[in-house]
Amino acid sequence: MRKIIFLFLPMMALMAAPSAYDQGKKLYFAKGCNGCHGVSAGGTNIYPALAYRRKAFLVYRLKQLRSKQGNTQLAPMMIPFAMALTDTQIDALTTFLSDYHENTKEKYTPDDSNTGDGSS
Numbered sequence: 001m002r003k004i005i006f007l008f009l010p011m012m013a014l015m016a017a018p019s020a021y022d023q024g025k026k027l028y029f030a031k032g033c034n035g036c037h038g039v040s041a042g043g044t045n046i047y048p049a050l051a052y053r054r055k056a057f058l059v060y061r062l063k064q065l066r067s068k069q070g071n072t073q074l075a076p077m078m079i080p081f082a083m084a085l086t087d088t089q090i091d092a093l094t095t096f097l098s099d100y101h102e103n104t105k106e107k108y109t110p111d112d113s114n115t116g117d118g119s120s
């Protein structure tokens with residue numbers, strides 16, 4: 001009986017809170033990730049695509065960049081954004097990205113996603 005309760009309580013907590021996917025989606029736009037990686041996370045010109053990629057890879061990369069260890073020419077652009085993320089936010093964002101299932105027609109249209117989105 002005890003075991004059942006221990007399994008059940010965390011499940012209830014998960015159901016009450018917004019899903020990690022939804023939190024990640026919100027963060028993706030709130031943190032401006034869409035400005036470079038595109039509204040559908042499909043990447044725009046030099047910015048890598050993020051949607052559908054393995055969660056473990058995305059977590060690894062974000063934590064690496066957060067600790068300023070990108071060591072590519074493009075990394076300095078990404079580092080400040082990674083540094084603004086907590087572990088919880090990285091978890092939510094990477095759940096959203098790896099599990100990506102938005103109903104959008106704009107998937108992978110690299111040409112138009114870096115205009116008019118607030119990027120300078």
Ligand code: HEC
Pocket residue numbers: 028031032033034035036037046047048049050058061062070071072073074075077078081082085093
């Ligand atoms: C100013 C533009 C810009 C913004 C805004 C930005 N990124 Fe990036 N991001 C980059 C660039 C450039 C790279 C490539 C870095 C490299 O190659 O080392 C990158 C790389 C990444 C990678 C690694 C992908 C790979 O293929 O290695 C992840 C994951 C990522 N960004 C997630 C995010 C998230 C999540 C946000 C929002 C919090 C965000 N980015 C905001 C420019 C940006």
